[in-house]
Amino acid sequence: MIDVHVHLLPGLDDGCSSIEESIPLARYLASEGVTHAIATVHHMPGIYDVPVAAVHATLAEVRQALSAESIALDVGVANEVMIHQGLAERVKRQELLGLGAEQRYLLVEFSGREIPWFAFTTLEHLTEFGVTPIVAHPERCYPLHRDLMEVRSWYSKGILAQLDLGSLLGLHGGRIRKFAEFMVRNHLIHLLGSDLHGPPARGDMWTRAYRRIVRLGGEEYARAVSEELPRAVWDGGDIARLVPTPRQSKAFSLFSMARSILGYTARE
Numbered sequence: 001m002i003d004v005h006v007h008l009l010p011g012l013d014d015g016c017s018s019i020e021e022s023i024p025l026a027r028y029l030a031s032e033g034v035t036h037a038i039a040t041v042h043h044m045p046g047i048y049d050v051p052v053a054a055v056h057a058t059l060a061e062v063r064q065a066l067s068a069e070s071i072a073l074d075v076g077v078a079n080e081v082m083i084h085q086g087l088a089e090r091v092k093r094q095e096l097l098g099l100g101a102e103q104r105y106l107l108v109e110f111s112g113r114e115i116p117w118f119a120f121t122t123l124e125h126l127t128e129f130g131v132t133p134i135v136a137h138p139e140r141c142y143p144l145h146r147d148l149m150e151v152r153s154w155y156s157k158g159i160l161a162q163l164d165l166g167s168l169l170g171l172h173g174g175r176i177r178k179f180a181e182f183m184v185r186n187h188l189i190h191l192l193g194s195d196l197h198g199p200p201a202r203g204d205m206w207t208r209a210y211r212r213i214v215r216l217g218g219e220e221y222a223r224a225v226s227e228e229l230p231r232a233v234w235d236g237g238d239i240a241r242l243v244p245t246p247r248q249s250k251a252f253s254l255f256s257m258a259r260s261i262l263g264y265t266a267r268e
């Protein structure tokens with residue numbers, strides 16, 4: 001399995017504070033069968049703006065420490081970029097780190113409460129010059145709960161979605177868990193991330209989340225989002241043939257219609 005979103009690098013953002021936290025986190029991931037992890041580093045203008053060279057230097061330290069500890073986890077790096085104006089230009093200038101060998105993928109997050117007016121045009125702008133946006137944990141973004149047509153349109157626009165495992169396990173509350181389940185059931189999620197910022201309190205997050213994904217989306221789908229798709233991203237390959245088609249269930253249509261008319265309520 002491949003974790004495409006984990007704050008494993010120490011001392012660069014609000015993730016692991018030291019290598020003493022990175023090592024048990026990496027050991028935990030390996031113990032659950034995670035073979036590759038993309039260590040994501042926040043990029044938020046004015047808050048986190050770590051130079052690319054510093055990220056690479058820290059990655060080298062972590063790789064060395066994992067090798068010394070005989071932890072079998074292959075680690076790569078990328079930014080988790082807060083959506084902002086000028087993002088596409090920064091990508092063009094290679095000031096942000098994309099995912100995978102060719103950096104053809106960019107992990108972009110929205111705040112939980114609002115989506116800026118330029119968000120979707122910025123994502124589409126990225127696709128125009130060959131970068132595939134991956135929306136980080138869309139299930140945690142409340143405005144998207146009311147905008148299912150937008151989420152569904154990502155499939156045809158070539159935009160990917162990454163689920164936080166904790167969302168499916170209820171770590172962010174019932175409302176987010178339900179939307180996470182809905183997205184998995186309808187095959188609207190493409191990649192998985194633990195989004196851990198340090199060693200976890202429990203050692204079975206991946207196992208429990210994987211079981212739920214199998215139950216909600218089927219075994220083939222679980223394998224695609226945990227292994228096949230992220231491996232293609234890791235290799236910098238072409239993922240088009242691997243992206244599952246969203247399910248067009250009757251429940252989806254009724255659910256979409258109800259949400260459009262009534263909006264999202266806490267009872268859902």
Ligand SMILES: [Fe+2]
Binds near residue numbers: 007040
């Ligand atoms: Fe994150």
